[in-house]
Amino acid sequence: MPPRKNAKPGAKRRFGEPQFAREGKLKLVRRQDLDQRTLAAKMFDAQVAQIKADLGTTDLSAIECQLIENFAGISVMINDMTVQLLLGKPVDPFAFCQLSSTSVRVASRLGLHRRSRDVTPVDPLAYARSRGDERPDDGGER
Numbered sequence: 001m002p003p004r005k006n007a008k009p010g011a012k013r014r015f016g017e018p019q020f021a022r023e024g025k026l027k028l029v030r031r032q033d034l035d036q037r038t039l040a041a042k043m044f045d046a047q048v049a050q051i052k053a054d055l056g057t058t059d060l061s062a063i064e065c066q067l068i069e070n071f072a073g074i075s076v077m078i079n080d081m082t083v084q085l086l087l088g089k090p091v092d093p094f095a096f097c098q099l100s101s102t103s104v105r106v107a108s109r110l111g112l113h114r115r116s117r118d119v120t121p122v123d124p125l126a127y128a129r130s131r132g133d134e135r136p137d138d139g140g141e142r
Contacts, residue, residue: 040076047072056115064110071106074099 034041051068052060060068078099085091 040080043076043079044069044072047075051110054114055110067106067110071103071110074103074106078103 036042036045048068051071052058055064055068078096081091081096081099085096
C-alpha cells in the first residue's frame with residue numbers, strides 16, 4: 001500500500017502502510033516486531049520447530065537457520081494457496097508452481113531425512129567431576 005500523500009510528518013500511519021525512517025527510505029521490519037498471535041505466525045513457528053527437531057541438533061549454522069525460516073515461510077504460503085484452491089477461489093498456478101519448486105530446492109539443501117542425535121549417556125563420574133560435585137574421600141568406610 002503506498003503511503004498517503006497528504007500525511008503530515010509524525011502523523012500516525014494506517015495499518016499496512018510502510019514505515020519510513022527518513023524521507024524516501026523504507027524502514028525494515030523484523031519478524032520479532034510483528035504480532036506473533038496470528039495463525040500464520042503460529043504455523044511458521046511450529047514449522048521451524050519441527051524442522052529443527054528433524055535436523056536433530058541445536059547446533060545449526062546461520063545459513064541452515066535462514067534456510068529453515070525460508071522453507072517455513074514458503075510452506076505457510078503454499079498451505080494458504082491450497083486452502084484457497086479447496087474453497088474454490090482462484091489461485092495463480094504459476095505462483096503456486098514456483099513456490100512448490102522453490103520449497104523442493106530449499107528442502108533438498110536442508111536434507112529430506114531426519115538426522116540422528118547423539119544420545120550417548122554421559123559417564124556420571126566424569127559429569128560430577130566437571131561440575132565440581134565430588135564427594136570428599138571418606139576412607140572407604142560405609
